[in-house]
Amino acid sequence: MFSSLTVHYNYYIVIVLMMVGLYAIFASGNMIKRLVGLSVFQTSVFLFYITIGKVLGGDPPILPEKDKSKDKTDYASDVVAAPSAAEQPLALEGQGGAGAPSLRDEQVAPAGEDLAPTTMQSASADASAGNVAGFTQDAAAYGDEKAGKFLDAGEALAAHNAAETPLATVDPGVVAATFPASALDATYSNPLPHVLILTAIVVGVATLAVGLALVVRVREAFGTIEDDDLNLAEHEADLVEAGR
Amino acid sequence: MAPPPPPPPETPETDSHLVLRVASKVLIPVILVYGLYVHFHADFGAGGGFQAGVIVAVAVMLYALLYGVEAARQAVPPVAVRIGCAAGVLLYGGVGVLSFFGRCPENPQSVCPYLDYNVLGEGYHGQHVGIILIEVGVLVTVASVVVAVFYAFAGRQPHLDEGKH
Amino acid sequence: MIDTLLAGAPDWALTHAAIMVVVIPMIASAIATVTFSGRLSWTIAFVAVLGALACSLIVLGQVREGDVPFVSYAIGGWVPPLGIQYLIDGLNAPILVLVSATALVCLLFAPFSVTAEIEKDKRSLFYATFLVAVAGLLGVAATGDAFNIFVFLEISSLSTYVLVAAGARRDRRALTAAFHYLILGTIGATFFVIGVGFLYMATGTLNLLDMARLFADDPDLSAATTVRAGYAFIVIGLGLKVALYPLHTWLPDAYARAPSLVSTFIAATSTKVALYALIRFQFAVFEPTQSFQALSLAWLIGPLAAAGLVIAAVQAVMQGNARRVLAYSSVSQVGYMLLGVALATYAGVAAGVLHLMTHALMKAALFMALGLVAARMDARRVTDLAGMARLMPVTAACFTIGGLSLIGVPLTAGFVSKFALFQAAAAAGAWWAVAAIAVGSLLAFVYVGRLLEVIYMREPTAECRAALSGKSTPILALSVLVFVAAANVGLGVDARFIESLAQGAASAVGLSPGGAS
Numbered sequence: 003m004f005s006s007l008t009v010h011y012n013y014y015i016v017i018v019l020m021m022v023g024l025y026a027i028f029a030s031g032n033m034i035k036r037l038v039g040l041s042v043f044q045t046s047v048f049l050f051y052i053t054i055g056k057v058l059g060g061d062p063p064i065l066p067e068k069d070k071s072k073d074k075t076d077y078a079s080d081v082v083a084a085p086s087a088a089e090q091p092l093a094l095e096g097q098g099g100a101g102a103p104s105l106r107d108e109q110v111a112p113a114g115e116d117l118a119p120t121t122m123q124s125a126s127a128d129a130s131a132g133n134v135a136g137f138t139q140d141a142a143a144y145g146d147e148k149a150g151k152f153l154d155a156g157e158a159l160a161a162h163n164a165a166e167t168p169l170a171t172v173d174p175g176v177v178a179a180t181f182p183a184s185a186l187d188a189t190y191s192n193p194l195p196h197v198l199i200l201t202a203i204v205v206g207v208a209t210l211a212v213g214l215a216l217v218v219r220v221r222e223a224f225g226t227i228e229d230d231d232l233n234l235a236e237h238e239a240d241l242v243e244a245g246r
Numbered sequence: 247m248a249p250p251p252p253p254p255p256e257t258p259e260t261d262s263h264l265v266l267r268v269a270s271k272v273l274i275p276v277i278l279v280y281g282l283y284v285h286f287h288a289d290f291g292a293g294g295g296f297q298a299g300v301i302v303a304v305a306v307m308l309y310a311l312l313y314g315v316e317a318a319r320q321a322v323p324p325v326a327v328r329i330g331c332a333a334g335v336l337l338y339g340g341v342g343v344l345s346f347f348g349r350c351p352e353n354p355q356s357v358c359p360y361l362d363y364n365v366l367g368e369g370y371h372g373q374h375v376g377i378i379l380i381e382v383g384v385l386v387t388v389a390s391v392v393v394a395v396f397y398a399f400a401g402r403q404p405h406l407d408e409g410k411h
Numbered sequence: 412m413i414d415t416l417l418a419g420a421p422d423w424a425l426t427h428a429a430i431m432v433v434v435i436p437m438i439a440s441a442i443a444t445v446t447f448s449g450r451l452s453w454t455i456a457f458v459a460v461l462g463a464l465a466c467s468l469i470v471l472g473q474v475r476e477g478d479v480p481f482v483s484y485a486i487g488g489w490v491p492p493l494g495i496q497y498l499i500d501g502l503n504a505p506i507l508v509l510v511s512a513t514a515l516v517c518l519l520f521a522p523f524s525v526t527a528e529i530e531k532d533k534r535s536l537f538y539a540t541f542l543v544a545v546a547g548l549l550g551v552a553a554t555g556d557a558f559n560i561f562v563f564l565e566i567s568s569l570s571t572y573v574l575v576a577a578g579a580r581r582d583r584r585a586l587t588a589a590f591h592y593l594i595l596g597t598i599g600a601t602f603f604v605i606g607v608g609f610l611y612m613a614t615g616t617l618n619l620l621d622m623a624r625l626f627a628d629d630p631d632l633s634a635a636t637t638v639r640a641g642y643a644f645i646v647i648g649l650g651l652k653v654a655l656y657p658l659h660t661w662l663p664d665a666y667a668r669a670p671s672l673v674s675t676f677i678a679a680t681s682t683k684v685a686l687y688a689l690i691r692f693q694f695a696v697f698e699p700t701q702s703f704q705a706l707s708l709a710w711l712i713g714p715l716a717a718a719g720l721v722i723a724a725v726q727a728v729m730q731g732n733a734r735r736v737l738a739y740s741s742v743s744q745v746g747y748m749l750l751g752v753a754l755a756t757y758a759g760v761a762a763g764v765l766h767l768m769t770h771a772l773m774k775a776a777l778f779m780a781l782g783l784v785a786a787r788m789d790a791r792r793v794t795d796l797a798g799m800a801r802l803m804p805v806t807a808a809c810f811t812i813g814g815l816s817l818i819g820v821p822l823t824a825g826f827v828s829k830f831a832l833f834q835a836a837a838a839a840g841a842w843w844a845v846a847a848i849a850v851g852s853l854l855a856f857v858y859v860g861r862l863l864e865v866i867y868m869r870e871p872t873a874e875c876r877a878a879l880s881g882k883s884t885p886i887l888a889l890s891v892l893v894f895v896a897a898a899n900v901g902l903g904v905d906a907r908f909i910e911s912l913a914q915g916a917a918s919a920v921g922l923s924p925g926g927a928s
Contacts (some may be wrong), residue, residue, distance in 0.1 A: 027594060040597055047601055047608070054612050064290060195611075198558055202604060204296055204388075205565045209597050211395050212572055216590045218399065219576070223583040236584055243732050243792055328445065335441035339434060346427060360430045362488035 012053040019046035031229040033220065037213045044206040048199045055195030063193040252316065263312060270312050277305040285385055286378070295381035299388025306393050315401045327394045334387025338380045341366075413472040420469055428473070429484040429497045432466035432507055433550045433563075435459050440542035449534030453522060456538045460514045463549060467507035474504045480919065483555075491555070492618035498555030501919030502695070505764070505912040506552040506687045509771055513679045514545045516891055520779055521672050523888040527786040528581055528670045537577055541676070544570040548684045557607045557617045560688055561600060564652070567684070568596045571677055575669040581789065588664035595661040599651030602644045609641030623696050633698045642704065645692050646712070652685035655712070655749060656719025659742045666738035671782030674734060678778050679771040682745055686767060690752055690760065694920035699755055713753035717847035720746030724854035728861065733793045736858055737777055740817065743851060744770045750844050751832050757922040758835035765913035766828035769816070769902065773825055776813035776895045780806050783888060788878035793862065798871030802879050805889055807866050809896035814859040816899045819852050823903040827910070 026039025310318035348365025363376025439459030547567025751763025
């Protein structure tokens with residue numbers, strides 16, 4: 003059990019924060035304390051997302067450019083380079099085991115390594131082969147109704163897209179010309195959870211703002227923000243409403 | 247209930263916040279510039295529109311804390327703040343709608359979808375310009391909203407006629 | 412009608428309709444924020460919702476009659492699953508039309524109601540917030556990306572908290588109701604995002620279609636502990652938003668204390684959109700053949716739905732406030748829909764979606780009728796409605812039609828959906844569900860009957876007469892109400908269109924008639 007604690011300490015912290023926040027929400031008798039509990043609960047979720055995006059030994063996901071002075075002819079190739087730049091940060095070559103997008107929660111992950119698997123890597127590999135390849139599935143595998151119409155949508159979409167000119171196919175030579183090799187081979191932390199958490203933080207701030215505005219209005223309307231007094235006031239109003 | 251009359255202007259001998267006021271006169275512009283730095287440096291490090299917007303709002307709030315909410319309202323009028331909230335959203339949405347009018351030969355239907363930055367420039371320059379523009383939109387909206395929330399809380403005159411029973 | 416719209420629409424509208432349905436209300440809400448006049452704000456809102464309705468009808472037409480039974484839109488030009496994708500198929504196209512049509516109907520009814528219930532200087536922001544709520548709900552329905560669902564869910568929820576609190580002028584308890592709603596709603600959305608985090612951990616993607624593909628490809632993946640944890644969090648989070656039985660406590664207060672316009676709108680849309688998200692995750696993303704999912708549908712969601720059906724109906728009988736009766740009735744009706752979903756058969760899900768649509772229609776009529784009364788006098792208690800049939804006959808008649816539809820009287824829309832639920836439950840052999848539906852209908856008869864008895868059989872009080880004299884309901888608001896009530900009857904007589912929509916929804920998530928999923 004202690005080995006699990008030292009290896010997965012990040013998840014234990016998330017759980018502790020989550021439970022503290024939820025307890026504060028349920029057990030507090032004051033509106034502001036309840037909002038604080040909500041904030042702690044949301045903070046645990048932020049920590050959860052960020053911790054699954056961390057790659058040990060990974061660099062911040064920023065690509066240095068190789069050469070500032072490019073002549074105009076390279077811009078046409080930048081069109082194909084740009085999408086690949088989005089894929090590079092997901093190259094988790096040496097990390098996390100083999101590329102199959104299967105889950106490894108049964109085994110103890112070595113030294114707190116993140117468990118975000120490499121499906122995006124396979125998606126990027128597919129994308130380099132032909133953009134929408136990662137999005138198709140083998141029609142033969144879904145002969146029966148079990149696949150369902152929802153998955154048929156993906157297949158039809160891929161067929162639809164493949165019939166048109168495919169989007170940017172990546173030419174490895176061009177990519178190598180734009181970015182230094184060391185940048186392409188390096189391992190990066192996953193940037194996507196960070197983006198998701200920025201959004202979630204903004205949502206949390208907005209929720210807190212609305213909640214505190216409601217607390218101010220309740221204070222003015224009722225004269226108190228303690229739960230017991232509020233319940234009493236509401237109960238009296240309910241009795242009036244129920245017909246004396 | 248009329249707002250209380252403003253306190254008499256303080257002389258340097260009686261001003262107990264002299265150090266703070268002088269320091270803030272130096273610091274508030276620096277804070278604003280730092281906010282813009284955080285915004286433009288987001289390509290290379292932590293930063294972005296939301297963080298920059300909050301820093302800009304902090305400059306306004308510092309001014310309000312030291313000189314009073316009334317002075318801050320004169321410097322940054324509430325009407326401008328309300329318009330700022332919407333202006334950022336309109337900028338972001340406008341960039342998205344702008345992409346409808348471009349030609350994107352890479353796209354199968356040769357019609358640019360919403361928020362496709364390739365219309366703004368070739369190659370990754372389009373992406374660069376697009377991201378900076380939408381982040382400016384985020385900066386303006388976030389700064390305006392945070393200042394608006396501050397004004398709403400700090401300068402509140404309670405409505406005494408709310409539906410009491 | 413949809414065909415003429417598709418034929419007459421310009422090319423750019425046909426291409427971009429999928430995104431414009433969300434972008435138009437969002438941009439319009441920003442414009443409405445900077446207008447300081449309530450009337451101008453209402454006009455902007457009206458035009459925007461009309462545009463959103465047109466776009467959603469275009470998308471519905473494209474889904475039903477296009478080459479492929481869905482519309483896909485890649486935002487930013489990034490090919491899915493790398494970018495955010497809007498995927499609109501037979502399941503969510505009707506939801507888009509439902510939300511935008513409800514918003515339009517509410518806006519037509521709005522000027523009369525808002526004038527009575529919201530202060531003058533807050534009206535423009537009220538309409539702006541209303542537009543944000545509409546944009547958020549449409550976004551939840553349109554998007555095909557799991558985290559995007561969370562973002563739009565929170566957008567719609569935050570604006571709904573503000574809209575509910577706007578009822579504080581009439582009843583200060585709207586503030587505490589909004590706060591309670593905020594706490595529980597945020598817990599629900601946060602649970603949902605934790606579930607999405609688990610799914611991202613397991614699959615590495617946020618795109619719903621990609622997740623479905625990965626789960627279908629790899630049974631080990633879809634049975635893994637992380638995925639099960641994600642499933643649990645998502646079901647509980649969305650269950651809170653959909654007002655599944657023990658998680659429904661925010662609903663009665665929020666519906667009862669909000670302004671009438673807001674009650675009408677959120678009663679007809681917010682739980683429906685959350686139910687759509689639940690159906691999408693249950694059947695399209697996760698593999699319903701997995702044992703943990705089948706077990707939870709059969710032993711958790713099914714029994715809770717049946718319990719909520721009965722218990723909420725019993726509570727509805729005992730309420731003293733007319734809008735609380737309708738609110739508890741909403742919890743009960745959500746139980747019907749979830750019962751259909753929990754059966755996990757084609758007929759069950761189709762019946763659930765059918766009930767979703769008819770319930771929106773019924774509740775819109777009922778809340779609107781009460782809203783018209785509330786706009787003319789401060790009516791709260793059931794007894795305040797006494798004798799309304801004499802003083803406001805048309806409103807009372809429309810309320811009656813809505814009530815009969817709620818009970819499930821033949822020739823109304825409610826009968827069609829309840830009968831479909833009966834048939835689905837009987838076909839699946841779930842006799843406990845049949846019993847629950849029967850008991851629920853009986854209790855609906857009791858609480859609706861109680862309201863109708865007060866409206867028709869009692870004498871109006873002198874205060875009522877005094878408050879209602881001298882003002883009359885505007886023709887526009889009254890005609891909107893009559894239209895909605897007539898739609899209840901019209902769809903009860905000829906339900907083929909909504910039945911085809913419901914069947915399209917069930918087949919879009921991969922179920923097929925005549926067999927297990």
